[in-house]
Amino acid sequence: xxxxxxxxxxxxxxxxxxxxxxxxxxxxxxxxxxxxxxxxxxxxxxxxxxxxxxxxxxxxxxxxxxxxxxxxxxxxxxxxxxxxxxxxxxxxxxxxxxxxxxxxxxxxxxxxxxxxxxxxxxxxxxxxxxxxxxxxxxxxxxxxxxxxxxxxxxxxxxxxxxxxxxxxxxxxxxxxxxxxxxxxxxxxxxxxxxxxxxxxxxxxxxxxxxxxxxxxxxx
Amino acid sequence: xxxxxxxxxxxxxxxxxxxxxxxxxxxxxxxxxxxxxxxxxxxxxxxxxxxxxxxxxxxxxxxxxxxxxxxxxxxxxxxxxxxxxxxxxxxxxxxxxxxxxxxxxxxxxxxxxxxxxxxxxxxxxxxxxxxxxxxxxxxxxxxxxxxxxxxxxxxxxxxxxxxxxxxxxxxxxxxxxxxxxxxxxxxxxxxxxxxxxxxxxxxxxxxxxxxxxxxxxxxxxxxxxxxxxxxxxxxxxxxxxxxxxxxxxxxxxxxxxxxxxxxxxxxxxxxxxxxx
Numbered sequence: 291x292x293x294x295x296x297x298x299x300x301x302x303x304x305x306x307x308x309x310x311x312x313x314x315x316x317x318x319x320x321x322x323x324x325x326x327x328x329x330x331x332x333x334x335x336x337x338x339x340x341x342x343x344x345x346x347x348x349x350x351x352x353x354x355x356x357x358x359x360x361x362x363x364x365x366x367x368x369x370x371x372x373x374x375x376x377x378x379x380x381x382x383x384x385x386x387x388x389x390x391x392x393x394x395x396x397x398x399x400x401x402x403x404x405x406x407x408x409x410x411x412x413x414x415x416x417x418x419x420x421x422x423x424x425x426x427x428x429x430x431x432x433x434x435x436x437x438x439x440x441x442x443x444x445x446x447x448x449x450x451x452x453x454x455x456x457x458x459x460x461x462x463x464x465x466x467x468x469x470x471x472x473x474x475x476x477x478x479x480x481x482x483x484x485x486x487x488x489x490x491x492x493x494x495x496x497x498x499x500x501x502x503x504x505x506x507x508x509x
Numbered sequence: 510x511x512x513x514x515x516x517x518x519x520x521x522x523x524x525x526x527x528x529x530x531x532x533x534x535x536x537x538x539x540x541x542x543x544x545x546x547x548x549x550x551x552x553x554x555x556x557x558x559x560x561x562x563x564x565x566x567x568x569x570x571x572x573x574x575x576x577x578x579x580x581x582x583x584x585x586x587x588x589x590x591x592x593x594x595x596x597x598x599x600x601x602x603x604x605x606x607x608x609x610x611x612x613x614x615x616x617x618x619x620x621x622x623x624x625x626x627x628x629x630x631x632x633x634x635x636x637x638x639x640x641x642x643x644x645x646x647x648x649x650x651x652x653x654x655x656x657x658x659x660x661x662x663x664x665x666x667x668x669x670x671x672x673x674x675x676x677x678x679x680x681x682x683x684x685x686x687x688x689x690x691x692x693x694x695x696x697x698x699x700x701x702x703x704x705x706x707x708x709x710x711x712x713x714x715x716x717x718x719x720x721x722x723x724x725x726x727x728x729x730x731x732x733x734x735x736x737x738x739x740x741x742x743x744x745x746x747x748x749x750x751x752x753x754x755x756x757x758x759x760x761x762x763x764x765x766x767x768x769x770x771x772x773x774x775x776x777x778x779x780x781x782x783x784x785x
Contacts, residue, residue, distance in 0.1 A: 359696065359699055359700075359703075362699065362700065362703035362704075362705065363699070363702075363703065368703065368704060377704070377705055379689075379705075457692065459667075459689045459690060459691055459700075461690075468583055468670070469670065469671075469690070471583070471584075471587065472583050472670060472671030473606070473671070475586045475587050475590060475610040476587075477584070477587045
C-alpha cells in the first residue's frame with residue numbers, strides 16, 4: 291500500500307495535466323459556444339445548441355472511444371495532417387475532454403449571461419459606454435462570477451472524468467492504480483489510496499472555488 | 510395487514526435461501542470472452558472458444574454442474590480471490606508471479622507468442638531464428654534477443670495489460686521499448702491496424718485469427734517466444750485454499766487428455782494441436 295504511493299503520485303501529475311489542459315481549452319470552447327447560443331441568427335444558434343446537446347447527451351466514454359478508436363479506423367482520416375495529433379492517445383483524450391467540458395461550460399455560461407440583471411447593462415448604457423465595452427467589461431465578468439458555483443462542480447466532474455483516459459492507454463492515476471492491481475492482485479488497498487488522492491484534489495478545487503466566490507462576491 | 514407484509518418478506522427470504530442452496534453445487538468458471546480463439550463471444554453474445562468448450566468437457570468429467578462467468582482480464586485474479594467464481598480458464602499462462610497469488614492446475618494447452626506488424630513495416634524481414642525458448646538463454650537465444658533489441662529500440666509495442674507479453678517487454682530482455690497497454694486484445698489489434706503501434710505482441714494465434722477475420726494485412730515477424738517470462742503453458746487458475754477443486758480439475762484434465770478431448774477441441778479452434 292505504501293510502496294505504491296510514489297507511483298500513484300507521479301501518475302497524479304498526468305491526471306492534473308490532462309485536467310488543466312482540458313479545462314483551458316474547454317473554457318474557450320464554452321465561452322465561444324455560449325456567445326453563439328445568444329446569437330439571434332437561428333442557424334448559428336441551432337448549431338451551438340446541437341453541439342451542446344450531442345456532447346451532453348452521450349457518455350464521455352463513448353466520446354473518447356469514438357475520437358480515439360473510431361477516427362483511427364477511417365483510412366482517409368489517417369492520411370490527413372490531423373492524424374499527427376489524433377495518433378497520440380494523449381491529445382485524443384484532451385480533445386474529447388475539452389469538447390465534453392466545453393459543452394457543459396457553454397450551458398453554464400449561457401444561463402449566467404441570461405440571468406444578468408438588465409439594470410446593470412442599462413446602467414452602462416446610460417453612462418454612454420459602447421455595447422462592445424459593456425459586453426467585455428460588464429457582461430463577461432458578471433457572467434463568470436455568476437457561474438462560479440456551477441463551474442466549480444464542472445471542474446470536479448471533469449477531474450473524475452479524466453479517469454477514463456486509462457481506457458485509451460494513458461497511464462493516469464486510475465491507469466496506474468489498475469496496473470499496480472494487476473501485478474499485486476490487491477484491488478481494495480490500491481483503489482482506496484487512489485480514491486484518497488482524488489478526494490484530496492476535490493478538496494483543493496472545492497476550496498479554491500469557495501475562495502474565489504467570496505473574493506468576487508457582490509456584497 | 511402487518512401479518513401479510515411479514516409473510517411476504519419471509520417468503521422472499523426463504524425463496525432466496527432455497528435458490529442459493531440450489532446453486533451451491535455449481536462450479537463457477539471465469540473467462541474473458543475477448544481472446545479468440547482461446548475464448549470469445551459469437552454475434553449473439555454467447556461465450557464460445559477453445560476454453561469454453563473444454564470447460565464443459567472438464568465439468569462433465571468432474572461430474573458437477575458448471576456456470577461460465579464473464580470477467581474483464583485485468584480483474585481476473587482479484588475476482589477469483591474475492592470468490593466471484595471458483596476457477597479461471599482464460600488463456601492464463603502459468604507463471605511464478607501469478608503462482609504467488611493463486612494455484613494452477615497442470616497445463617492443458619500451450620501456444621507460442623509472436624510479434625506482429627502491418628505489411629510493409631520496416632520490422633519485416635528481421636533476421637532471427639524460427640523460435641526461441643527463454644528458459645535457458647543459449648547463445649542462439651541471446652543473439653536473437655540482441656537483434657530484437659536493435660530493431661525495437663524507440664518503437665512503440667502494444668500489448669494487452671497484465672499479460673506475459675507485457676512482462677516480457679518490461680523485463681529488459683529486449684532493451685527499452687515503449688510499451689503501450691490495452692484493456693483487451695481487440696483494442697491492440699485495432700491500434701496495430703490504425704498504425705498507432707509499430708508492433709504488437711500476443712499469442713501468435715490471436716493475430717492470425719484477427720488477420721483472417723478482418724482481412725487486414727497483419728504479419729508475424731521475428732521468432733516465436735516460449736518459456737521464461739512466457740510461463741509454462743496455460744492452466745486452470747484456482748484459489749490456494751481450494752485444494753479439492755484443484756485435484757478435481759487435475760484429474761479431469763488427465764482424463765480429457767487420455768481420451769483425446771483436449772487435442773480434438775484444440776484442433777477445432779486453433780487449427781493445430783495446442784494441447785499439452
